Structure formats: C-alpha cells, structure tokens
Amino acid sequence: MRHLTYLAVLGGCLLGALWVEPLLHVNVMRRWRRLAITLAIVMVIFGGWDVAAVAAGHWRYDPAQILGVRLLGHLPLEELLFFLVIPLAAVLGFEAVRAVRGSAAPTGDEMPGTTVVEETSNQARAVGCREPGDPPAPSEPPAPRDCWEPRDSPARQAPQDRPESRDHRVPRPGRQPLS
C-alpha cells in the first residue's frame, strides 16, 4: 500500500477541488479545449523543470512510495499527474472565485472583443447566455434551453433561433453590443 502514497495525495487534491464543478457551476469541464491546452502548456514547461531538477539532484522521489512507472527523463508517473491535478485545481479555484464574485472580478476574457468588461458585466450576467450582439429582452427567460449548444449544432441553426447570430465576434449594425 505504501507505494500508493503519492497517488493518494493527488487523489485528495482532486477531491478537494472537483466539487466546485457541479456545486458552483464553474463550467470548467464544459470549456475542455481551453483546459486541455492550458494543462498541456503548463505540463511541458514544469515537466521540463522537474526533469532538470531531478537531473541536477535538487530533489528525488522515494521509490517505495511511488508506483514505479517512470516516464521520459526518469520522471515518475505521479509527477506527470501532479502537473494535471494541481493546474486543474488552480483553474477550478479561480473560476469558483469568479462564480461567487460574479462581475466584480473581471479579467478580460468574459466577452468577445473586449479587454476588460467593467460597467457592462452586470448587464452581461442579467441577459444570461444571450449572444453579445442580441438586444436585451427582459421579458424572456434568461437562459434559453439550448443556449450553450455548440455553434454549429442543429438547435443553433434552427431558423427561429436567432438566425443571424452565427458569429459571436462581429456586432451587427444597429444593435448595441454589450461592450
């Protein structure tokens, strides 16, 4: 059992972070492409640091407390998982703060074509998932049932479903973009 020590710690980290996904609706898993690229970039950079540090003798792993599967550069499998679990926990924590703080903590990636959404972000939340180019329609429910369908899904292409809003990023003339 002792060789599972490192793996158990990683499992604990994962459990300590993952609950925010269903309970706070942080929607990190729904943005999986962005997550995957983030984790890949961080893994290459910090995996490189780790390999160099082990080669330089800065630290070493107790062979009795790891699975024993070694990867490129003699890196334990757990260390690769570490660079998945910890960045994932960081993104989940970051988005959990934003889920709780809402528009009070903008970072500029909230709406297309803007750097930082400051004054209009309350409005952005008020209209829910409507496209930025759409006019506000307070009488409508804030979240149409298919609002997070992929851009090219059949539901989004239905003629009654905002037919001209294919492209998020180009505000149409005569309409008021949220930014």
Add this chain to the structure above:
Amino acid sequence: MTYTVAAVLGVVGALIADLAILRTRLVTRQVFWLTYPIVLVGQLLSNGVLTGARVVTYRPDAIIGWRIAYAPVEDLGFGFSLVLLTLSVWVWLGRRGLDRTPLAGQRHRRRGRGGP
C-alpha cells in the same frame, strides 16, 4: 544552480509571462489574489504530506534550509509560478476566444421538457 535560484527564476519567469508576454496582468487583479490563498492552503497541505512522509526529499545543499509545513520555502516559489502561469495561460486562451463560455456560475439548462 540551486533550487533556491531556480525557484526565484521561476517566479520571475511567471511574472514576465503574466505581465509582458501574455499581458493578462493577473497579479494586478483582485480575483487572482482571492484565488491564490485558497490554492496555497491546498499546496501546504498536500506538499506537507509529500515532504513530511519523505515521498520527496531535497538535497540539503540545493535549498536554503527554511521550511514551512515540512516543505522547503523554495516550494512556495515553485507553486506560485505554477499557479500563476496556469491561470495566465487560461485567461489568455479565453481572451483569444477559445471556450470563453459558459462563464463560471452560468447554469446550463438541460434540454428535455418542452424540447423540439
């Protein structure tokens, strides 16, 4: 190079990425400083177990010798740069239009009742 020097360089590198390369400027934003302490508590706990149980051991002459929750103080620099770079890349990709939505906190209505 010692781990001490590497940790300082790691922090400087992550700051340069955040401020000058990706220009996400997270270290100037409240949301980052609300997030980091939460992640730091998790790091101190998990890293404390890993170093306390001696899963990871450090060469004494590679570190300065100050320890926090069993772990060398250099691990704080390693962890900070890991968290900052991760979040900076995450925000940068979002700004470039990759998977901006659904935003955190937005409920997803399941299709079904009253569906097409």
